[in-house]
Amino acid sequence: MNPKPALEAFFSSPDGQVADVTCVGPSPFENVLCLGFEDGSMRFLDLERREWSIPHPLSPSQEAVNGFAAIPGKSLAVSTPAQVSFLQFLPDRPIISHFPHGAHGVIATHSGTYVAPLGHTGLLFVQPTPDGIQEMFVAKPTEQNLYCYHTLVLHDGAGNEYLTIAHRDGGIGICPYTSRSIMRFTDFKDDIVDLCLVSDRSLELIAIASSGELYYIADVSTVKLLTATLPELVGQQVYSVSVISDHVVIQTSRKIYLYEQLVQHLRTGYQSGHHQNQYHVHTLPLETTQLFIHDHEYILAVLGENAVETLSISELLYNRTPAVAPSRTTNERRTVVPFDLQRPLDPFTQETNPVTSELQAA
């Protein structure tokens, strides 16, 4: 079944029944997302069945979930400011283990490793093994005051992987993944708050500073960058950057910006040596806490209220009525709990549920 009809609906948690949603991310299961909550619990959201699971208290410290990463069919990592939890789905049972240090998020690499930025402590690397053992390794920064806020591992499809790091007040870190060395690659010390892939199997990278300065690197193995100042972002607090089909999505404290085909402009500017501000930008006045790109088409936006909004890139690009109107009118289009809470989906305990079967088959 196509998951899109489910995504086109808005969904929200029922008032007074569960903690506030803080994070949306991938799951190891096809057509299933993960929702993280303020109390450290998480739920699976089945996009086909339009149902969500009962809450699972994965975080012993009950801190707010701030990140998910998944290795398809195998395992899930969940981060909070207090620890990183790893859930490995073995054929007969799930195994949960915890690393006792908070992280700003967690990612999964192409080669099947989890990496979590631990602030000034460095980076956590976790390699799940088939027998359920989680091999953990912490790489410390090579110089004092480097702060690992986000990380990303790029691969070129030919077996080469590069580790990239957003250092708060310390620029961008780049190194071959095998060296796992936490360093800065340039002398600039901008406050880099996020990184994103431009496309799969590519060494192109975009980084964003909290001030809105954008950095484009065509090939992280050569480490030459183009800097672009986007006037719309001046004076704003920038939170994150994402790319969908060469469109760039930038989240700020008050708005979401969709820059149409900006990647193409950056590539051209990279060749010519300078960036020109020739692009179309779509602005959505919406205050969000996190954005998650789903299915190369949807932005799932976690709001300050206990809700997640679904935004269609196509609708935004073609100037249709945006999925979300400015300010509080969003409530008019939000459907409260389209998922049947009376029929919980529980991959931990229900052997007959289709998600578990799908996982085991994989």
Next chain:
Amino acid sequence: MPSVQQDTLHPQRTRRSGLQYVFTPKHHGEPGQSRWVTELTFDEEFAIFDNADAINLADTEGKLYGYERRDDSLRKIGTQNQQIALFPVPSQGNPWHGYPLYPLIDANNPNRGGENCRPPLMIFDRMVALGHITKAQAKRLKKGDFI
């Protein structure tokens, strides 16, 4: 503010409760500790404490939490980009002191362990009720993010 070589009392007391405040070397230059940014003056640091006392932004143990509002956000006050400070309750007869709260918890480091790494959730809710931050900003702070 320059590094502090010895405990230094601020000349004023807080407006509401008349609390005394001390600047400590530990949080003004000592490596490996939670430190105030050097751009923050003595008076600005005291103002953060004074405002925390003025609005009584305290947890159930009486610890105060402070910040400086700036441009619809909170000013960076710590060397690790922290935006909220903790002022623990001093022992009897001693002045108060404070330091920026690190956003992540490290269970292996007792100096940064446990609840000291972020305010209780009630503090964020109170900041929202005061209109100092929005719900979305509170949610980001609870996750260890900046605003």
